[in-house]
Amino acid sequence: MRRRLGRYRRYGPGLAGLAGLAALVVFPLAVSAPWLVTVGLFTLMYAALASAWNLVGGYAGYPSLGHAAFFGMGAYAEAIWWTHRTAGSGYGPFWTLPPIGLAVAAVAVPVAWIAMRTRTDVFAIVTITFLFVVQTLAFNLRGLTGGAQGVAMPVAPFTPATFERPFYYAMLALLLLALAMSYGVLHSRLGLALTAVRGDEDKARSVGVPVGAAKLTAFALSVVVTAMAGGVWAYYLSFIYPQFAIDPLLSIGMVLMVFLGGRGTLWGPVLGAFVVAPAQQYLAYRFGASQLYLLAYAALFVVVMLVMPRGALPTLRDRIRRAEARA
Amino acid sequence: MHEAVQAVILGVLTGGVYALMASGQTLIFGVMKVVNLAQGALVILAAFLSHSLFTAWGVDPFLSVLIIAPLMFALGAAVQWLLLRPLHQDDAALLSLLVTFAVALGIEGALTVVYHTDYRTTRPAYVDRSWRIAGYQVGEVRLAAFALSLITLGGLWMLLSRTRFGRSVRATVQNPVAARLLGVETARVAALGFGLGAATAAAAGAVYGMVYSFNPNSHYDLISRLLSVVILGGLGSLGGTVVAALVMGVASSLVGALASPVWSDFSFFVVLLAVLLLRPQGLFGARLRGAL
């Protein structure tokens, strides 16, 4: 028994990961219903966003409430680039995503450099202020963004039956990228540095940990994924407005998912997104009319914070560890 | 010139109302290091209660504060006691941010169920009256609102500086550990502090309901401004908050009148970010954070 468990521990995670990945790859092919693929694609989007947020909010302990601004910048960059171009085969807009991700990250670094002079609570407020600044710019720089009138992108010429698939796989690729980053960070010295920063930043600085470089790198990595997700979202909707592209509720959604699943863990954000995102879509579709939707959402939030403040995975892991210790 | 002076007058009056709204926020931060994202929702809740009292029984909005403030106090104390106190200490700052956001959502949801999303205004008979002072129009309601803000802020200051409760609060603000050792029951002080912060929202809400139109979503517009005021004022400093609120009121009003209102919030946010760049502790932040 013990040996079997040991072997599971060595190979289990990899196998489970592969099986999960295979299920996600096959999903849109096996499931023909477009609405399910749509639910899947938004779930993957949130999983990628939550994993990306986790790099900053979880590993480094800097709870950014401004990530929706980078999502919006990615969305606007994509939309503005393509608004007067034709999509051709429809795959072109996916290829502009990597440069957009990098460009937005380049903008994010100086912002983070300023914002990260402050800690936790103030940092959260500064970043949400930044979000409002970006939203105001999206409204006011009419020449560039179209202001409140929004920007249109070319509509993808994919066939209706499989219209969602390219977007789905783009989001899946982003999730994998975010997970690869997470994994890479955890297993590199950067992860060590970030955990040190989260624990005691001043102490980390005093023992020569390159605190600034570590924080900025994590932030930049996180923004790359966030901005690209914004780009895919914009292309999928084909029309964006400032208040939807740069939406504080998107930031809050990322935070909720990460907290629900478990901060600073590799799989926690994914778990959180896989629970919350479909539930949110389904509940609104099914029970939204009852008006109690917001109240239910608030209640869920409070329960999570009070019952498992560290998130589902760490709480679960503790249970298992305690049970094994007893055995 | 005339426009600029009129804008400054308006800005000061508006700033007074924001000072009142933000004073509760800064008090709550000072006592508990909790960034209360529900403060805007509490103000809107109070605005609805005051509106209902006025439309149903004709209670004057200014008098309604006397009825609403105790209710809000109880609500605030309950939020702290039931939702914030049990939070895990290590992450209290971050978790409380999320819990208070959930409270804001909850209040918004409840208000939507009861009142729907139509805009409302509380309209006592004097709401349209205004005085002409040296060629400038000054609304009576705004002046009264400003006066109420001053009175409430003054009362708050008296309470903090002259009473035993106030001393406990200030002790908790400056050093919670030492305060506990000296026999201050910090959990109770925190609940009272949160209650007090919510009670100031009662006054702010009654005023807000007369000066502006509002619906359950209005708290989103409020909260970013309140947070900026509180940070600019140096998190937890009552005097700093008042000054920051006036700065914001005047700046927004001037930019709105002389340049364009689409840039007025923006310019304030940029000022805020610039200040943080130079002085991360805010304009008036004491080195030891949280001197009320």
Add this chain to the structure above:
Amino acid sequence: MSGPPLLEVRALTKRFGGVTAVDGCSFAVRRSTITGLIGPNGSGKTTVFNLVTGHLPADSGQLVFDGRPVTRPDPGRLYRRGLSRTFQQPRVFGELTVLENMSAAAGHDWRALAGRRLSARDAARGDALLAEFGLSGHRDTPAAELSYGQRKLLEFAALLMSEPALVLLDEPTAGVSPAMVATIERHVRARNTSGTTFLLVEHDMGLVMRLCDPVIVLDGGTVIAEGPPDDVRSRPRVLDAYLGG
């Protein structure tokens, strides 16, 4: 061995509001010594530590470390140059394992961020130091689970990963058991023998008298005495300072 001092502090001054915590403080730490920095409570010892290591900006004064002036003291940069410190309350990274704590303090700069979380070299050196400090048994436990004394040891051991020239110890034995005091004393001696210079803030006079030479006495933010422990102990100004004046 003499020659130029390892650390020179000249006319260092720091004010907090109206209070001058450090007032024109000047002293030097010679190589290979264990220098003691003593003084009554509130005499500015910890503030001097904070100024020297860059944890607080000084209002005026100069620092020279290892023959080079330090114009803008930055804790991280000084650490990598060989000047490190401990804190009164031991500060370790609770979520990292004991070995990872060692690795975190190895003083790598940003270029190493992309490397492995725990390089083989760091692990080997960390293991050697943990063995020296008797912490090998805790190698893989999170540091949060260590006892107070063990955390003090870990904090001290971790600094040595950077092969520091000068270590500033802030009350290394405060709050630990007599047995742990002896252990710490042994480690300081051993390290000093192999070439590390120490500057110690300490309230345990017995330990200071046994361990330190010279001793610098601080009062009101200025140096009032300096010299071998027995000599310093007998000076009337020092007695006044301690007995209250």
Add this chain to the structure above:
Amino acid sequence: MRHPYRHASSSRALFAAVAATAVLVACSSSAKPSSSASSHAPLKIGISLSLTGDFSDPGKSAERGYRLWADTVNAKGGILGRKVQLSIVDDTSSPTQVVGNYQNLITKDHVDLTFGPFSSLLTIPASQVAKRYGYAFLEPAGGGPKVFAQHLHNLFFVQPAPVVKQGDVFADYILSLPAARRPKTAAYPALDDPFASPIADEVRTRLEAAGIKTVYQQIYPAEITDLTPVVSAMAAKKPDLVVGGTQADDAYRMVKAMVQLKWAPKLLYLSNGANDPHNFPGNVGASNVDGIFSSGDWFPSSNTYGNAGFLSAYTRKYGGTAGTIDSTSAEAYSCGQLLEEVAAKTGKVDNATLISALHTGSWQTLEGNLSWNADGAANSSYVLVQWISGKMLPVYPAGRAQHAPVIAALPWGG
């Protein structure tokens, strides 16, 4: 290395989650699609409305209109013998949700037809989904320029004309005045919103062409709580006419600011907000409304097709008086009227028939007689209204007027 071990349990959890999803998927995809082919099956119409979030009040008004129409038509035996069954879902005022909702309605619930959402901002993404699956998209609320810039053949905006044209009727009225009585100068404050500022722009273009000088022009943001700075800057320019591109609460705020500053132009037109008979007096004060112009698509007193029946059915079902009915309900109801007429005329209610039929000829609704161009914009016009003795009355064009326009000082001016 502790990490692989550390993640063991989490991978298990993820695997469980994926497995659960797979099971869920297997179950739901095996659900049988409803047989919409049968001629006696109910006619299912899918609609996503903003029942929560920013747009929830108008969303609910639209819901009332849709449901009222469904009840009315079912009482008459349905459409071509099929009972109408509405599937109304909530999009929480979010574009992500609205796309998912229409997709659900079309590909999961297999509705026969779709009607539009309430919020205009959500119409564009929603209409793209409808187009993808070849559904006709009768929408009561999305009339901004960008809606028509999509050039969708399946989209029909069920209001008299694109929103941009809402102020044209006021410009027509001003230009119908003899030159001596026309205002000389005008100010154009407008909300930064796709359905507000274009109205002011359109009126400005026309009045400037007629020689009325623009002395003030300003866009203000939606989150502005206080319009006093704007109004005081505007008052300093002393315009004869103020044309406000307003939406709802900003109209209230503008009037309140004018009242507080004791300043009034000779003529005041507010595109929206002032045309809400129920909320406008409550927010600005009943004594402050007289003389204000606005315009709209539908009013309780309209003499359009089926209006009398609509009014009585509405008050019977929901109570209240005709004066409290929101025009959104009438717009939603009109979508149903169109469906009924197409069915009666062609004997069919499929999407292709609906699209081709509506593109030919003119159709009667509560909104007036409508016909559409290729992009889905109707070619009719709005009605100018004015508050006279505390009542909002149609005053222009003459054909629909119930009272002549009154030019008198606004109540708070002086």
